[in-house]
Amino acid sequence: MTALADDPTAAALLAAVPCFPAPPSGSSPGLDAVRASRAGHCLAIGRDGVFLIVRRPWLELDVPVTPPIAAYLPYGSVGEPRANLRCGLIPRAFLAQIIDHFGAALPNEAAAFIVWDEDDRRFLLDFPQIDQATPSRLVYRTPVLPGNRHIVCDIHSHGHGRAFFSATDDADDAHATKIALVIGRLGGPDSPEFASRLCAGGMFLPLPRSPFEGYGHDA
Template sequence: MLADDPTAAAVLAAVPCHPVPPLGKSSALEALRSARSGHGLAVGADGVMLILRRPWLALDVPITPPIAAYLPYGSIGAPRADLRCGLIPREHLDAILDHFRAALPNEAAAFVLWNEATGAFTVNLPDIDEASPSRLVYRTPALPADWHMVCDIHSHGRGSSFFSTTDNADDAHATKISLVFGRLDQPDGPIMASRLCAGGMFLPLPRSPFAGESHAN
C-alpha cells in the first residue's frame, strides 16, 4: 500500500510511478502505454518519463535529465508523440484560415474535434464573447460522447503569432494542440506558432498536425 490516506491513495493510483526493470518487461508499464486514457511516470536509469495517453494521442516524453545516483533500472526508452487519430485533413485548415481572414481585422477562433467512434474530424467555431484586433474571449465547447478536442486554434489577425500570458494560463491544465496564426493579411502569411499542451508542459510539435504540412514552429 503506497498511502494509508484514501485520498492520497486515489491520487497515486491515478498517476502511478513505475520503475523500469533492467531486464524483461513491466506489465504495469505495458498496461499504461496501451491504455485508452491515463498518465503516469516511468523511472529509469536514464531519467523520468511522462507516459500520457488520450484516445487521440500517445505521448512519451522525458521530464528529467539522467539521474546522477546509481539506479539498478532499465532505460525509459525513446520519446514518442503520435497522433492516434491520424493527421487532420488539409481542407479543415483551409476552412479555418478562410474563417480567420473573413474576421479581419478582429481575432477569431476555431477548434478541431475528432470522433473516436467514427474517426471523423470536424471544425467547431466557438461562441465569441468579445473580439477585437487585439483581444479575443471565446468559449470551449461542451463535447458529446466520443468527441475529443485535438486542436485549439486562434488568430492574431494582422499581428504576429505568439502565445500570450492569457494563453499560457488557459492551456496550463489541458491536453491539446494549441495553434496561433498571425499575419493573415500578408501575401507571405500566415505564420503559425504551435505547441502541444500536456502534463502541465508546453512541448514543441515535431511537425504540423495537418496533412500536407511538414513543419511546425
C-alpha cells in the first residue's frame, strides 16, 4: 500500500487519527477495532457523511461532522450517531454537593471536576486548586490524575451571573474530551441555571440528556 505521507511527522499524525471508509457490505476491521477500544479515535467516511468516532474509558461517541456527501461514493453507511456514557449516569448527590459548594463561594466563581475511576468503577468529586476567584473571573488547575482515572465533567460557576460559555472557555475546551458545565444564577429565585456541552474533536456538541441521575435540567 502506498504511504499516506513521505514526511515521518506527517505520517505519524495521520496514523494517530486514521480515516476508514465504511465498506458497502461486511465490516471494517479497522473501524471495528476503534469502536471496541478502551481509548481511541478516528474518522469514518460513508454515504451518510464523515463521522468522528471517539472512545474513552467513560465515553462512546459516534458523531457526524459533515452532512451526507452529494458525490457518488462506493461506500456503505457509517451507522447511527451515538453518545453513550460507558461509566453510567453520575449520582445526583454529586450535583447537589457541587451546587452547595458553589453557593458557599458566592459572590465569587468556583469550580469542580467529576472523575471516573475505571478500576474501581466509581465516580469521585474533586474541588481543584483555585489560583484566582472573583465574581467575574476564575483561574483553577486541572487535576493531574493517574492512568486509571479520567475527567468526565469540568464544572464551574458564574456566581450570580447567567450560565454561558465564554471565549476563554472555548479556548480551554478546544482540545479536550469531556463534559463541560457552567452553573449560574446561584442564590436567586430561578437558581440554578445550567449551560452544558460535550467537548470532543474540537467540537462543542449538545448533550442528548443530563449526565446526572434523575436530574431534569436541559442537556
